[in-house]
Amino acid sequence: MKKALVLSSGGVDSTTCLAMAVSEYGSSNVIALSVIYGQKHSKETEAAKKVADYYHVKFIEIDLTAVFADSNCSLLSHSTEEIPEESYDSQLKKTDGKPVSTYVPFRNGLFLSCAASIALSEGCSEVWYGAHMDDAAGSAYPDCSQAFADAMNTAIWEGSGRQVKLTAPFIASNKAGIVKKGLELGVPYELTWSCYEGGDRPCGKCGTCIDRRKAFEANGVEDPAMALYRD
Amino acid sequence: MKKALVLSSGGVDSTTCLAMAVSEYGSSNVIALSVIYGQKHSKETEAAKKVADYYHVKFIEIDLTAVFADSNCSLLSHSTEEIPEESYDSQLKKTDGKPVSTYVPFRNGLFLSCAASIALSEGCSEVWYGAHMDDAAGSAYPDCSQAFADAMNTAIWEGSGRQVKLTAPFIASNKAGIVKKGLELGVPYELTWSCYEGGDRPCGKCGTCIDRRKAFEANGVEDPAMALYRD
Numbered sequence: 001m002k003k004a005l006v007l008s009s010g011g012v013d014s015t016t017c018l019a020m021a022v023s024e025y026g027s028s029n030v031i032a033l034s035v036i037y038g039q040k041h042s043k044e045t046e047a048a049k050k051v052a053d054y055y056h057v058k059f060i061e062i063d064l065t066a067v068f069a070d071s072n073c074s075l076l077s078h079s080t081e082e083i084p085e086e087s088y089d090s091q092l093k094k095t096d097g098k099p100v101s102t103y104v105p106f107r108n109g110l111f112l113s114c115a116a117s118i119a120l121s122e123g124c125s126e127v128w129y130g131a132h133m134d135d136a137a138g139s140a141y142p143d144c145s146q147a148f149a150d151a152m153n154t155a156i157w158e159g160s161g162r163q164v165k166l167t168a169p170f171i172a173s174n175k176a177g178i179v180k181k182g183l184e185l186g187v188p189y190e191l192t193w194s195c196y197e198g199g200d201r202p203c204g205k206c207g208t209c210i211d212r213r214k215a216f217e218a219n220g221v222e223d224p225a226m227a228l229y230r231d
Numbered sequence: 232m233k234k235a236l237v238l239s240s241g242g243v244d245s246t247t248c249l250a251m252a253v254s255e256y257g258s259s260n261v262i263a264l265s266v267i268y269g270q271k272h273s274k275e276t277e278a279a280k281k282v283a284d285y286y287h288v289k290f291i292e293i294d295l296t297a298v299f300a301d302s303n304c305s306l307l308s309h310s311t312e313e314i315p316e317e318s319y320d321s322q323l324k325k326t327d328g329k330p331v332s333t334y335v336p337f338r339n340g341l342f343l344s345c346a347a348s349i350a351l352s353e354g355c356s357e358v359w360y361g362a363h364m365d366d367a368a369g370s371a372y373p374d375c376s377q378a379f380a381d382a383m384n385t386a387i388w389e390g391s392g393r394q395v396k397l398t399a400p401f402i403a404s405n406k407a408g409i410v411k412k413g414l415e416l417g418v419p420y421e422l423t424w425s426c427y428e429g430g431d432r433p434c435g436k437c438g439t440c441i442d443r444r445k446a447f448e449a450n451g452v453e454d455p456a457m458a459l460y461r462d
Contacts (some may be wrong), residue, residue, distance in 0.1 A: 109387065117340070163247075
């Protein structure tokens with residue numbers, strides 16, 4: 001039986017990705033990898049741990065914060081930038097073709113390489129990650145694009161001595177399609193966390209909160225995580 | 232003026248690569264990046280620091296040891312494997328097409344991704360690294376191959392939003408060609424360290440000691456680092 005290592009951030013996309021891997025290979029053949037990179041809060045990694053526990057998969061946490069010591073990305077705890085309270089589309093009108101301010105420099109490249117290294121050590125022949133076309137649109141997050149995923153797949157395949165492949169099941173889907181798949185699989189979305197802010201409840205205003213709300217609305221269901229905070 | 236970030240291990244290849252970058256862009260536009268990954272000794276990183284000081288370039292050191300916690304690669308301090316005392320050619324006859332035991336899982340992929348992240352934070356548009364065809368031969372180190380470097384270049388270019396390129400000046404050279412170039416540039420090879428063991432002097436028996444000796448012999452000169460230990 002194959003083994004898969006899944007990049008898990010505790011959000012909607014990677015949790016659905018983990019659910020698919022578990023559905024395909026079974027809990028004992030799946031490992032969830034969560035990377036700490038200096039986020040402003042620990043809600044994401046706490047959610048990733050809860051999700052891994054729910055699915056009874058091995059959970060590995062790695063701290064790569066040092067790599068981003070000199071980055072001023074607005075997601076990082078040491079950044080002087082505020083997290084924008086608007087959609088990615090609105091932000092992209094002001095970035096002159098550059099990624100949005102919440103783009104962490106080559107984050108997915110670093111995370112996937114880290115995952116490939118660990119996959120080799122753990123005997124996994126696949127690395128899964130939940131990038132999708134909404135995030136790549138307009139170059140908001142270039143490390144979510146099909147061109148990046150294809151190149152990274154080749155780099156991991158060749159650089160690992162043809163032992164590890166990259167699987168990006170949602171690279172041609174949008175977030176609504178991911179939620180649709182997740183609802184079919186019974187993903188426990190109430191355990192996930194997407195918001196860039198680390199408040200008591202999701203802010204509802206940042207790019208990822210907006211995207212998440214739209215994805216559930218498109219499926220005609222209430223977001224189970226938001227239901228927890230209903231007044 | 233462009234800025235370049237150079238992966239620097241303190242060995243012959245990366246030090247020559249650094250010398251080329253400094254020769255092209257000047258000391259103030261070059262940064263040396265050294266990665267600690269759990270090596271059995273600190274000779275390499277000490278050499279990388281000395282070389283950076285010699286060239287008056289900014290020096291960044293990152294510790295990624297945690298990524299290799301579960302690897303049994305023979306270069307790592309926690310490994311139960313001995314470092315083989317033979318050439319890569321001899322070792323490859325026993326590996327059944329797999330990388331040699333001193334292959335650190337997807338190390339160059341991880342290091343290059345880390346370098347791309349830091350390059351974006353530091354305003355560098357190029358990442359340089361000193362991989363060469365001798366190390367890739369027979370799949371000893373698949374993360375030194377042309378196919379890997381090409382794919383990684385595309386991944387870094389696309390994943391960075393087309394802001395960073397990979398430069399691998401020796402990808403079609405052998406180690407003797409690198410030393411030839413370095414001798415022309417006056418590289419201070421007496422400051423470098425290649426040996427996989429961390430003794431008082433290079434062991435002369437491991438794969439990299441053998442390769443290094445041959446590269447200087449091919450150029451008809453004594454290795455300045457070995458001259459230091461002449462009886």
